[in-house]
Amino acid sequence: MVNDISSHLITSISVFCHLPEILTKGRFLHDPISVLVERDEDIKKIQALISGGMQANAMHLQAYLKTWDVYREIWEVNKDSFINRYRHLNPLVSSFDADTAR
Structure with missing residues (x-):
């Protein structure tokens, strides 16, 4: 999961645009921010x-x-x-104590 987070982060920023791209309505010729980060x-x-x-x-x-x-x-x-x-074995108290200690 930790190793895959970078691809998820890059995917999440793929919707971000350069300001000139927004202002010129898509005539901006640079790579998207996500590609630059990648x-x-x-x-x-x-x-x-x-x-x-x-x-x-x-x-x-x-x-x-x-x-x-x-301890498996x-x-x-x-x-x-x-x-x-x-x-069902009904052990003696001393036997029970020894088994518990073991």
Whole structure:
């Protein structure tokens, strides 16, 4: 979404006209403002920096998410069936406490 925002912004400014174009009723021979913005080298550099930053952040996020893989069992286990199965086992209090601590 962040990488695509520039194309949306350029599309949104495509309706803007140069003042001489408005005053001369369309006989202005310069490129539209949106085309000028799209071709601007500084804007292209900023877009490339933003895109590179987003990719770097995505890699950092993936690395961070891997630190939680040891706890994957917590959210992957069907909790309702696990609790029902555990209830039918009717464990001792000490066993329940040890399982909870684990």
